[in-house]
Amino acid sequence: MAVSDRVHVRAPGKLNLFFEVGRAQDDGYHDVASAYQAVSLWEDVYARPADGFSVGVSGSVDLSGVPSDDRNLALRAARMVAQRLGHDGGVHLEIVKQVPVAGGMGGGSADAAAALVACDMLWGGELGSSELQRLAGRLGADVPFALMGGTAVGTGRGDQLSPALAKGRFDWVVVTAEEGLSTPDVYGRLDELRRRPDIRPAAASPDVDPAVLHALRAGNAVALAQHARNDLQVAALSLRPDLRDLLESGEQAGALAGLVSGSGPTVAFLAEGPEAALDLQVTLSASGHAALHVHGPVHGARVV
Template sequence: MSGDPRGGGALHRRVHARAPGKINVFFEVGGVGDDGYHPVASVYQAVSLYEDVWAEASAEYTIAVTGDVDVSGVPLDESNLAVRAARLVAGRLGWDGGIHLDVRKGVPVAGGMGGGSADAAAALVAVNELLEGHLSPLELQGLAAQLGADVPFAVLGGTAIGTGRGDELAPALARGRFDWVLVTSDEGLSTPAVYGELDRLRSLPDITPDYGVPRIDPGVLQALRGGDVTALAGAIHNDLERAALSLRPGLGDLLAEGRAVGALASVVSGSGPTVALLAADADDARRLADAAASRRLTAFAAHGPVQGARIVAP
């Protein structure tokens, strides 16, 4: 596809897409395999903190990033996941020009909430629309799987079970609305470092279980299906929390403070360092966020499930 497939339209359009961050309501990690990867069993929920991406045709592949969160650590070169996503879908469609992306981030950077993956998902959707590619959501999820384990879920959204490396997805029924408060940290955590610490802790000389094939706790799925926030509070779990706390002991204080101010449950989200507090309802979430702010913590009220990457009408 040389130039514009519609006689110049792409060269004069700017397409806006939006994708959500996520939390891991449940996350179990198996033993590391010979390939260096860990099988996981996860329940993802997309929440109402968003990444916005605008795509337009350009001579080269470029990106600019702003945000409501600290974006100083976001790469602005070819290593950026959104740029890789734009190249991937444009290559699939035969586009031989470039793409410029403007990204506005609302998901904490390196916070275990999949912000970079949401950027990539939004870029896939935006460039597909820009170039009138007509790739289906399933085709976009296939491209997303080439970019990272969390990207397919950012395309799908809602609530889903993730297995394998986390990118083998099956939608999960979740009735009603679940309200969360996300408490962020000034310094991120490296996902590979957290997995490495998990392996180190599991290798310590104590009586440990055989970390085989991870499985979802049925109680989590039952609570989601029933819209039962109290039952969900009792079933939330994250295997990576232990490793995140080992690397960043102060997160234990955040978890305890969340429970102290009335959260139904508190858990490290994904590889951290963001802490997710489960609230009884929207009013309770606002109260928890205000309580966190009074303690000089950075907190965002959000709810889920919300839909995945989508085009935002002009």
């Protein structure tokens, strides 16, 4: 196996354009159906040979919630590749983060996807995309999509992926929050709320609305805005009522639609195009929000 000195891999964050959540299963997990889109907010992972396994983290976001021990998903990914290849050396990973931590945009999953690709390249493994996808599925539901990128439908726990055609470019303004939300807490609150008669009940078999897929295929942001939905949003708003005001502010400022991304608290606003997105970003930033203009779809984890 050829061994490299240093490998740099970049992987994208994601938005959930549609997210339907089924009932809790016996193991506590939920079946879901999601339309994912990879967007131009990147995680950069640098891998170099080392005696052991270690990770350093820097970046433009709040890093206080990022573990530097074996709870770090990228470090677990590196160990997994070493075990799969029978590689007896270690690796030091340097992660430069742009995706909000605990923000529902899959930053940790992007780190793990990048680490899989980086370590395979570093150690000359040549595992191939199908084997990397298999390893990714063992790390978490969002990791396979971070590897794949583009636009996709995810079912099961979100990790059974099929590519979805998306024409053209979709422009988003993403508003991040200083304080994250726990994904298990959001799912738990959704289960509580669904006992009430005024909350949409769980779908017996979650599925992505065909109208969402039609809008993506047509490159039609207006149609996508009409059908975008996130079942976790009602739970995220229950835990963070301030997000409701933010959603209203964005829509009043010209967004076609606003929705909580994944389990939140990041909020994504769909704009009609690049200029409209820039105007919206300026307006929200002037109101004191941390607003970023991103676009999708973009490619998945790859060597830079």
